Amino acid sequence: MDDQLDIRSAIKDTLPTVFGYIGIGLAFGVVGKASGLSTFIVVLTSLITYAGSAQFVLVGMLGAHSPMLTIIFSVFLVNSRMILMSTTVARYFKQESLLKNILVGSLLTDETFALSMSKVNKTNGRLNFEWFNTSNLIAYSTWAVASFVGALLGNMISNPEKFGLDFALVAMFIGLLYLQLISDKSLNFNLQLIMVLITLVLVYLGLIFIPSNVTILVVTIIACTIGVILKHVYF
Amino acid sequence: MSTFSFVLITIIGSGVVTWLSRIMPFWILRKIKLSPRVIEFLSFVPIVIMSALWFENLFHQHLGHLPSIDMENFLASVPTVISAIISKSLLVVVIVGVISLAVVRFIM
Structure with a gap:
């Protein structure tokens, strides 16, 4: 990770985090299929709700025939930490247009948030739309494709955890936490x-x-x- | 599983509340200025959230009782942390993490 904020370095910075999305995205596809959702709905969930762990909650509650508002409120609660993350990130985008702010916010995730906070330490407290949006788009498309493939594999893999891929995300947070520790001067x-x-x-x-x-x-x-x-x- | 339209509306509703959580702060912060105390509070968010997202994976919840330790994730975390300290590279950390858990599962 360097101090550049162009598309090139965004791709380079985001690449290691992609493994986490692939592992969990595949798992979501498999789980979604296993709980009776169609491939179309699985992908749609990843595209519209786009919320990692909350998507598992959503699918689980759909399977349990929970009332609609209960499901939606649960998803809100699980994702309400996004409010804290968005508030933290928004400060770096005050000079950008409202549209760009909303675009960055719309695709913000735990992972791109953590990555951007790591980046800030390298760039003297700067972030820009180009870098963040590229990172967000890579994450978003990887997530969608991974859940699509997971849904296709569906019944073939009964236990995606066997390969250790589910730990990619945890490992990523460990790595980002350590980088944060050694580089956050504030x-x-x-x-x-x-x-x-x-x-x-x-x-x-x-x-x-x-x-x-x-x-x-x-x-x-x-x-x-x-x-x-x-x-x-x-x- | 429920009907197609029920599932669809639930997914869209969940999407809307998630989206609002994501974008409202961006919109509101253009209008209001945060107090220094709130900014200080927010400066702790990255380190705490990253820690919490890791530690949550080290335990199994039993509501009303003490959590039990997730031995697999706990053991896999050790080489992962060491690789972070040595390499300072996210890619290395992720690869070491995945291999560590695979090895732990193979042995246990």
């Missing part, structure tokens, strides 16, 4: 380490009380609040 290194530990404890405790779909959102809000307090008191 926060003290020790404070960042402490935040990682606090998050670990909060995730563990959170899983006891909070349904896992919203754990990340609740944990993020609590941890960030603790972070602000710690920064003011000790750093």
Whole structure:
């Protein structure tokens, strides 16, 4: 990852993250098919809802014959962390047009968010439409194609997890987290380490009380609040 | 599975609420200026969300009880973290991660 924000470096930066999309996208296709959706609906879900883990929730609840509004509200809850991520990213796009802002926001994901925050550390706090949109489009099309292929493979692969591909996404977050730790100059290194530990404890405790779909959102809000307090008191 | 139109409307409805979560902050932040305290809060979002997305995969939830450890993901995380420290390359980390989990599953 370098300090360039052109299409070329966007492709180069996004490439490693593509493996994560392929693994989970294939899995979504297989799961969608297994729960009785047509290939068309599987791909449509990836194109319209485009929401990683929430798509699994959606398919699961459709299979369980949940009421429509319950399903939609659950998807909203699972994805509500997008509000925090969009708010974080939006600050870098204030000078761009409203249309470009909406385009960047429309295809924002956990992965492109994490990648862009890693990029910011290399570019002296700059992001642009060209870079972000390219990254988003690569992610979006990979996701759609992967879920299409997954749906086609459908009944052939009963257990896509066997190949370890489902860990690609987790590995990606580990990599991005480490890059964030060593390169984010805006926060003290020790404070960042402490935040990682606090998050670990909060995730563990959170899983006891909070349904896992919203754990990340609740944990993020609590941890960030603790972070602000710690920064003011000790750093 | 439910009827085609029910599924279709549910997917579109889910898409709309997700889209609004994604774009509203971009739209609103053009009108209002965030206070320094909120910006400070947001500066913690990347590190916390990335950590949370990792740690959530290390446990299995049993609501009302302590979570159990996902041994496979936990063990696969060790070489993955080490590869991150050594290589500082996202591509290497992802490849090492996938191979690690495959090896862990093969052994266990």
